[in-house]
Amino acid sequence: MSYTYEYPRPSLTVDCVVFGLDDDDLKVLLIQRGVEPFEGRWALPGGFVKMDESLEAAARRELEEESGLRPGHLEQLFTFGEPDRDPRGRVITVAYFALVKLSAHSLRAATDAREAAWFSVWDTPKLAFDHADILNTALQRLKGKVRYQPIGFELLPPKFTLTQLQRLYEVVLERELDKRNFRKKILAMDLLEELDEVEQDVSHRAARLYRFDHKKYRQLEKAGFNFEL
Amino acid sequence: MSYTYEYPRPSLTVDCVVFGLDDDDLKVLLIQRGVEPFEGRWALPGGFVKMDESLEAAARRELEEESGLRPGHLEQLFTFGEPDRDPRGRVITVAYFALVKLSAHSLRAATDAREAAWFSVWDTPKLAFDHADILNTALQRLKGKVRYQPIGFELLPPKFTLTQLQRLYEVVLERELDKRNFRKKILAMDLLEELDEVEQDVSHRAARLYRFDHKKYRQLEKAGFNFEL
DNA sequence: GACTCGGGTGTGCTCCGGACACTATGCCGG
DNA sequence: CCGGCATAGTGTCCGGAGCACACCCGAGTC
Numbered sequence: 001m002s003y004t005y006e007y008p009r010p011s012l013t014v015d016c017v018v019f020g021l022d023d024d025d026l027k028v029l030l031i032q033r034g035v036e037p038f039e040g041r042w043a044l045p046g047g048f049v050k051m052d053e054s055l056e057a058a059a060r061r062e063l064e065e066e067s068g069l070r071p072g073h074l075e076q077l078f079t080f081g082e083p084d085r086d087p088r089g090r091v092i093t094v095a096y097f098a099l100v101k102l103s104a105h106s107l108r109a110a111t112d113a114r115e116a117a118w119f120s121v122w123d124t125p126k127l128a129f130d131h132a133d134i135l136n137t138a139l140q141r142l143k144g145k146v147r148y149q150p151i152g153f154e155l156l157p158p159k160f161t162l163t164q165l166q167r168l169y170e171v172v173l174e175r176e177l178d179k180r181n182f183r184k185k186i187l188a189m190d191l192l193e194e195l196d197e198v199e200q201d202v203s204h205r206a207a208r209l210y211r212f213d214h215k216k217y218r219q220l221e222k223a224g225f226n227f228e229l
Numbered sequence: 230m231s232y233t234y235e236y237p238r239p240s241l242t243v244d245c246v247v248f249g250l251d252d253d254d255l256k257v258l259l260i261q262r263g264v265e266p267f268e269g270r271w272a273l274p275g276g277f278v279k280m281d282e283s284l285e286a287a288a289r290r291e292l293e294e295e296s297g298l299r300p301g302h303l304e305q306l307f308t309f310g311e312p313d314r315d316p317r318g319r320v321i322t323v324a325y326f327a328l329v330k331l332s333a334h335s336l337r338a339a340t341d342a343r344e345a346a347w348f349s350v351w352d353t354p355k356l357a358f359d360h361a362d363i364l365n366t367a368l369q370r371l372k373g374k375v376r377y378q379p380i381g382f383e384l385l386p387p388k389f390t391l392t393q394l395q396r397l398y399e400v401v402l403e404r405e406l407d408k409r410n411f412r413k414k415i416l417a418m419d420l421l422e423e424l425d426e427v428e429q430d431v432s433h434r435a436a437r438l439y440r441f442d443h444k445k446y447r448q449l450e451k452a453g454f455n456f457e458l
Numbered sequence: 459g460a461c462t463c464g465g466g467t468g469t470g471c472t473c474c475g476g477a478c479a480c481t482a483t484g485c486c487g488g
Numbered sequence: 489c490c491g492g493c494a495t496a497g498t499g500t501c502c503g504g505a506g507c508a509c510a511c512c513c514g515a516g517t518c
Contacts, residue, residue, distance in 0.1 A: 009238040
């Protein structure tokens with residue numbers, strides 16, 4: 001089966017930049033390419049868009065196929081379409097930006113035998129295509145967005161301590177925050193549910209656990225409230 | 230000449246949402262379609278991407294061809310790719326968002342005889358395809374972006390009064406601002422060059438003219454300064 | 459020369475953000 | 489059992505920014 005058109009057409013792919021948080025390290029999911037071009041190189045997970053699926057559905061599908069992950073947050077990032085970005089010819093890629101709770105998932109072997117692994121975003125191997133640009137763009141987006149939308153919670157386990165939350169912001173924003181001011185501010189928003197539980201298995205005083213209240217956030221959002229840290 | 234591929238491929242277009250400011254009204258550029266589908270309907274300017282041009286270049290080219298405009302600001306907005314968004318088949322469109330100084334340009338007749346015209350963004354005719362969604366997305370982007378990046382100046386003539394500038398923000402943000410606070414804030418940024426000129430042909434006291442100092446802005450930007458209104 | 463229409467200016471109060479250091483609690487090891 | 493250690497958890501003060509507010513100015517018109 002083949003397809004013929006009057007004018008040439010580019011290929012269309014999606015690529016996903018998936019972030020996860022591992023204690024004090026921000027990780028990105030990469031897969032090792034099993035075919036040319038860039039065979040053996042690490043790259044962002046992604047692939048071709050099917051003719052009857054939406055772009056976002058394609059991103060979810062590729063991510064599921066290549067890593068087994070189902071992200072808690074997924075949004076379109078940017079479309080990369082420089083004519084020479086792929087040596088095989090004109091390929092446009094719609095990049096997506098995703099967050100997963102690293103604690104909750106273990107990586108499944110990719111279906112097509114390529115390896116998938118988490119890398120620190122500050123120390124990635126050389127990437128295929130223009131994927132370094134894409135990763136960079138995603139990092140900027142994360143940095144910008146985390147401050148005025150409560151998406152950071154998608155990186156943490158459902159129950160977390162305030163210190164974990166603060167660490168998350170410190171890692172993403174690349175600067176230290178004052179503990180008291182941070183707690184004051186985040187608690188004042190009244191978006192965290194204080195649980196009757198504390199963390200387990202620590203060799204010091206255990207911290208209280210909190211949960212993010214999605215329902216309350218949606219209510220406040222409707223009422224014109226703006227999350228801002 | 231025809232082109233044959235092993236797998237089906239979508240078509241790729243760009244569409245531009247071009248905003249201009251006409252006194253107290255925010256305008257968007259639309260063109261009237263001369264061919265099916267949606268013949269006679271108004272739509273965003275745009276067209277197919279050539280195989281050897283970048284996405285942004287395609288946006289600029291289409292805009293120039295269909296209206297003669299060269300925008301002062303152009304950035305990628307979002308990529309729309311729902312499978313059914315175009316009745317002719319699968320068409321992905323990369324939407325761009327542009328600002329022009331309406332004062333400086335007159336609309337050239339479109340080369341392909343379709344009509345181009347400015348419409349108030351609050352009162353547009355029914356648009357072709359999903360262009361109403363695209364316009365909406367662009368409006369949100371403009372609203373969000375104008376507050377923390379000095380792109381609003383691209384909508385004003387090179388020399389403008391503070392009242393004009395304030396009106397611009399009021400129109401875009403859809404709320405009134407306090408005159409004194411606005412002036413205090415914008416002047417405190419030290420980004421406006423006060424000229425030795427005043428506006429002409431007004432039947433009341435003439436207001437002083439200012440110019441935006443791009444060079445100074447780039448300096449401050451490098452030094453970590455954040456525009457914010 | 460009086461009127462009209464926007465232009466242009468300063469102050470005080472309030473609230474928010476940021477700097478800052480000590481006590482509390484639980485575990486561990488000696 | 490007691491002391492040490494590691495992190496949890498908490499309140500105050502100060503300065504600057506945001507906001508509300510009202511009057512005189514200058515130019516053109518009639």
